[in-house]
Amino acid sequence: VVRIHASGFTGDELTWPSTWTDRVGRDRTPSIPGHELAGVVTALGYGTTGLSVGQRVFGLTDWYRDGTLAEYVAVEARNLTPLPGDVDFTVGAALVMPGLTAWQGLFEHGRLHAGQSVLVHGAAGVVGSMASQLAREAGAYVIGTGRAGGRQTALDFGAQEFVDLDNDALEDVGKVDLVFDVLGGDIAKRSAGVIRAGGTLVTITGPTEARPADGVTIDFVVVPDRAQLSEVVQRARTGRLRTNIGNVAALDDAVAAFNRTERIKGKTIIRVRP
Numbered sequence: 001v002v003r004i005h006a007s008g009f010t011g012d013e014l015t016w017p018s019t020w021t022d023r024v025g026r027d028r029t030p031s032i033p034g035h036e037l038a039g040v041v042t043a044l045g046y047g048t049t050g051l052s053v054g055q056r057v058f059g060l061t062d063w064y065r066d067g068t069l070a071e072y073v074a075v076e077a078r079n080l081t082p083l084p085g086d087v088d089f090t091v092g093a094a095l096v097m098p099g100l101t102a103w104q105g106l107f108e109h110g111r112l113h114a115g116q117s118v119l120v121h122g123a124a125g126v127v128g129s130m131a132s133q134l135a136r137e138a139g140a141y142v143i144g145t146g147r148a149g150g151r152q153t154a155l156d157f158g159a160q161e162f163v164d165l166d167n168d169a170l171e172d173v174g175k176v177d178l179v180f181d182v183l184g185g186d187i188a189k190r191s192a193g194v195i196r197a198g199g200t201l202v203t204i205t206g207p208t209e210a211r212p213a214d215g216v217t218i219d220f221v222v223v224p225d226r227a228q229l230s231e232v233v234q235r236a237r238t239g240r241l242r243t244n245i246g247n248v249a250a251l252d253d254a255v256a257a258f259n260r261t262e263r264i265k266g267k268t269i270i271r272v273r274p
Contacts, residue, residue: 001043002057002075006093007068007251007270008036011258018063033258034069034270035061038083038092048077056083058092058233060100060224069254069270081229087237094243094267099232100222102131105180105202106138108228109218114139116177119194120159121187124150126267127204129157129244131180136160137240143173145187153265157244170194184208192217245269 013019013033022028038058041051051057059080061067083092106112118135122128123144135142136158144159151162163170165187175196181188184205192201195212203210203219211217235241246266249257254270 001041002037002039002073002080003042004037004039004068004071004073004272005089005274006038007034007070007272008093008096008267009034009067009069009258009270010097011268014258016063021064023064028064032066032068032070034067035063036093036096037061037068037073037075038089038096039272041080042072045077051077051080051082056085056089056092057081058083058089058096059226059229060096060222069251069272071251071272078226079224081226081233084233084237087233090245090248090269090271091236091243092233093269094245095232095236095241096229097222098127098130098244098267099241100225100228101127101204102134102180103228103232104220104222104225105204106131106135106178109202109220110178110180110200112138112140112178117141117143117175118178118180119143119145119163119173119176119191120180121145121191122182123154123157123159123162124265125182126244126246127182128180129153130241132158133241134235135180137235140178143176145170150265157242175199178202181205181208181210243267 041055057080061075118140120131124146142159143161144154145163148164177199179191179201181203188210192210192212195215197214199215201217244266246264247268251272
């Protein structure tokens with residue numbers, strides 16, 4: 001059991017079947033959203049190893065169980081990672097989904113390594129900004145995309161070039177080794193055309209018709225991973241990785257944070273307690 005100090009959520013999760021049903025499709029409403037957390041362990045199940053009561057942790061909970069917009073949550077120990085004492089709970093919660101998504105897309109599925117080039121869609125966004133930083137640190141050449149208003153943010157987070165998807169020709173970027181896609185649709189299809197032979201398109205938008213002529217397409221669902229989060233948080237605590245936080249709200253204001261009429265740039269974090 002974890003006493004939650006900070007919780008993160010993804011706006012789209014309100015449309016995910018796992019938010020409202022269990023694994024066999026049975027209704028489980030009312031449900032608690034949010035699956036990213038940072039907090040303190042208050043109780044351990046029998047036989048649990050690697051964690052202790054009072055330990056600071058962060059992690060990702062099961063998609064099909066109640067989430068983290070609460071004061072306490074029961075979560076499998078394997079889904080939790082120790083949170084260093086010099087990393088704020090708000091930062092810890094903000095690292096979870098963006099960090100895992102970027103790491104798994106770039107390195108686990110995309111096999112990115114130094115000297116390669118990567119096209120990062122939504123480079124000014126929460127996930128894209130994380131992917132750009134990790135790819136740049138790994139020695140890749142990073143080309144970011146987005147709308148004109150996000151150009152400077154994308155560059156600040158590590159992109160070395162920027163493509164304005166409203167006004168620039170995506171095809172002018174030349175050939176890249178990897179496309180990191182968070183947009184899907186027509187952009188994903190067009191992106192398939194800029195992947196060089198043997199390259200990869202990774203996407204988190206679900207099955208896609210985008211297929212490189214001489215490469216592979218991988219769509220994936222993010223999974224908890226203690227080792228990957230350890231890598232991510234070590235980079236954050238040493239200043240090599242920055243979170244993209246746009247709004248921090250109290251738990252009492254969580255509903256309003258979910259239903260904002262204006263678009264928030266950056267991650268929304270619910271601060272449950274100090």
